[in-house]
Amino acid sequence: MKKWECTVCGYVHEGDEPPDECPVCSADKSMFVEITGDDNPVEQVSASAPQPAAKPSMSKALYLKASELISTYHLHPITVHTPNGIIPMAVIFLAITAFLGFPLFETAALYSLVFVLLNMPVVIFTGYEMWLKRYQGALTTLFKIKIAAAVVTVVALLTLIIWRIVQPEIVTSPSSGRWVYLAVSLLLLMAVGVAGHMGGKLVFGGRSK
Numbered sequence: 001m002k003k004w005e006c007t008v009c010g011y012v013h014e015g016d017e018p019p020d021e022c023p024v025c026s027a028d029k030s031m032f033v034e035i036t037g038d039d040n041p042v043e044q045v046s047a048s049a050p051q052p053a054a055k056p057s058m059s060k061a062l063y064l065k066a067s068e069l070i071s072t073y074h075l076h077p078i079t080v081h082t083p084n085g086i087i088p089m090a091v092i093f094l095a096i097t098a099f100l101g102f103p104l105f106e107t108a109a110l111y112s113l114v115f116v117l118l119n120m121p122v123v124i125f126t127g128y129e130m131w132l133k134r135y136q137g138a139l140t141t142l143f144k145i146k147i148a149a150a151v152v153t154v155v156a157l158l159t160l161i162i163w164r165i166v167q168p169e170i171v172t173s174p175s176s177g178r179w180v181y182l183a184v185s186l187l188l189l190m191a192v193g194v195a196g197h198m199g200g201k202l203v204f205g206g207r208s209k
């Protein structure tokens, strides 16, 4: 039995042929390389190591340092816990105010949403760096979904925050707009859930156990 490794996500397939599509990251059959007996994948055609630059400029050097820190210290999995941890709480707080009427929960939700929005540039930048570095910027279905989820997250956050500033009583006083507001917060929750699920699939999905 031969072994094939997905060069995008590292998923290992056993069989005479590589699968038509990677079950983890949806990469094409052509992205699979055969793993030989010594457990090293067969050298890829496009494996040309980047030449070290003679003397990078100040901004380039800073960027390279940031990029190195992001992959060394796994800053993306750390920073994604801001939206994934805080947004469920904010949505529950909004629901508490809408259904039970404790306005302080709604204020807490607003501050939580602002905090998450301020963190989003870091979350997106670290995610983008990991995507380029670990997955060669491969634009498979999985990454398209992750990018779409990030866009929905930012748009929904901006919508909720701006709406709340323009109409401060949107959740605290009964109106049909309140339910639309809550629906947008649920959409936000779904977007971070989907992005998190895809991230988990990337990191753990390729393992048999």
Ligand SMILES: [Zn+2]
Pocket: 006, 007, 008, 009, 010, 011, 022, 023, 024, 025, 026, 027
């Ligand atoms: Zn894959």
